[in-house]
Amino acid sequence: MPDSKPESGSKIVNITIVLSIAIAYAVIAYAVDKFSGSAGPGQWLNQNKIMQEHRVELREKVERDPHFKNVDREAYIREMEQIITMKQKRNLGNWVSYKSFTPNVRGQYVHTNDFGMRSGLSLREMAEKARANNQKGIRNVLLLGGSVAFGYGSTDDQQTISGFMNELLKGEKFEVFNLAQGGFNSYMDLFSLSAIGWQLEPDIIIAMEGYADVYHLAYESKGGNLAWGLWSGIEQEKKPEFALDFQYHNLEAICKLGTGPERQVILALQPLSGFENDSKVENEKINKMWGYYPKIRTLFETVSKNNNAHFVDLSPLFKDESRADINFFDKAHLTVTGQKKVAQALATAVIEAGSRNESSETAFTQRQKIIADILQ
Incomplete structure (x- = not known):
């Protein structure tokens, strides 16, 4: 008669893994909500979450707007993300002062100057x-x-x-x-x-x-x-x-x-x-x-x-x-x-x-x- 103990042990391991993942996800979700405005992992996770949501929302907007009929929508979305992402600005150095939009973006659809203003001129x-x-x-x-x-x-x-x-x-x-x-x-x-x-x-x-x-x-x-x-x-x-x-x-x-x-x-x-x-x-x-x-x-x-x-x-x-x-x-x-x-x-x-x-x-x-x- 086959030994059923290994199979039973395997099920317990699988259940433990699933529960661990669920608990970890819940902890992460709580951290994002609780510490979203704080420095550290919570801020990083929240920033990525918001950027993903923004990408989905922006795609919905350009698909709804008839003015974008002849525009490369994905390229447009990438350029918009380039001017708003903190990652792009932080790459310029730790001190970004009052530059809300990423400076010196030279895209097909948007240009910003050295102060993040919408201009081709510095x-x-x-x-x-x-x-x-x-x-x-x-x-x-x-x-x-x-x-x-x-x-x-x-x-x-x-x-x-x-x-x-x-x-x-x-x-x-x-x-x-x-x-x-x-x-x-x-x-x-x-x-x-x-x-x-x-x-x-x-x-x-x-x-x-x-x-x-x-x-x-x-x-x-x-x-x-x-x-x-x-x-x-x-x-x-x-x-x-x-x-x-x-x-x-x-x-x-x-x-x-x-x-x-x-x-x-x-x-x-x-x-x-x-x-x-x-x-x-x-x-x-x-x-x-x-x-x-x-x-x-x-x-x-x-x-x-x-x-x-x-x-x-x-x-x-x-x-x-x-x-x-x-x-x-x-x-x-x-x-x-x-x-x-x-x-x-x-x-x-x-x-x-x-x-x-x-x-x-x-x-x-x-x-x-x-x-x-x-x-x-």
């Missing part, structure tokens, strides 16, 4: 061009904002908000410089303007903001947020007072810094899918913000009025369209069609604001004279 080259523009009578326009203003969702660099604006404003003697980066909110835009944007000698400053400040301060999210403005994990609503005060302060500081006889500031409130339009694109991911948005609109209006700035409400831009889905790449980012319409609205505002600028010796020309005297 920051130094942008500053040189801006200075030359002033000498030629061409006025410089800065576009501040997050990934929406950056042009996330467009098929290439030209079919972005700033790209379309440059085409529309070419005959009006304006040039738009896109300083937007993924994940930037009013705090980072204020920093960007004061530390970087000032080098471009702006005549008009556009701060295109929206829900980012209030969402990330009014909701607590486990796992943190990645550069393109996604959120992850369990979220709990908090009191919005601090969030609104934070945004008001930063927008007011941008206005005070950027408004003067020779400069104008435009505060632009970005549109959202489903808010005052019939878009159904990812409504379940953004509908919690619909109740806040009228308050944010009032905040923008008040800051603009109190600081002699211009307010452009883009939130109802698609209100009268019967199929507003065509404008949204996802819950907040815009398709090529949506970006073109936003560009048209902003270009009109730029022309109106530009007509109010007074021609006089600017702070920039004064600074150049001081530097020239120092160098003598």
Whole structure:
């Protein structure tokens, strides 16, 4: 009669292995959720998990968007991941400062410069061009904002908000410089303007903001947020007072810094899918913000009025369209069609604001004279 003990022992070993794997998986899943914002294995696992989820979501978006019909979608996805992955940025060194998007990406669909801005020009080259523009009578326009203003969702660099604006404003003697980066909110835009944007000698400053400040301060999210403005994990609503005060302060500081006889500031409130339009694109991911948005609109209006700035409400831009889905790449980012319409609205505002600028010796020309005297 055959001995059944080895077979029984083998079953016990197999069961032990399966249970060990299940327990290990549960421990890893718990660690990712519990310590996702901490350094170490939890952060690494969470980062890889989020990147995998992002790849799946981005593939769904480009497959849904008819503007990508003739685009190599997989190549596009790889380029988008190249500008947002922390791995690519960390390869540049341990100190990446305020560069939200990976600098010096040279792709078929997206280019970033040495500061991670969507431009084929380095920051130094942008500053040189801006200075030359002033000498030629061409006025410089800065576009501040997050990934929406950056042009996330467009098929290439030209079919972005700033790209379309440059085409529309070419005959009006304006040039738009896109300083937007993924994940930037009013705090980072204020920093960007004061530390970087000032080098471009702006005549008009556009701060295109929206829900980012209030969402990330009014909701607590486990796992943190990645550069393109996604959120992850369990979220709990908090009191919005601090969030609104934070945004008001930063927008007011941008206005005070950027408004003067020779400069104008435009505060632009970005549109959202489903808010005052019939878009159904990812409504379940953004509908919690619909109740806040009228308050944010009032905040923008008040800051603009109190600081002699211009307010452009883009939130109802698609209100009268019967199929507003065509404008949204996802819950907040815009398709090529949506970006073109936003560009048209902003270009009109730029022309109106530009007509109010007074021609006089600017702070920039004064600074150049001081530097020239120092160098003598």
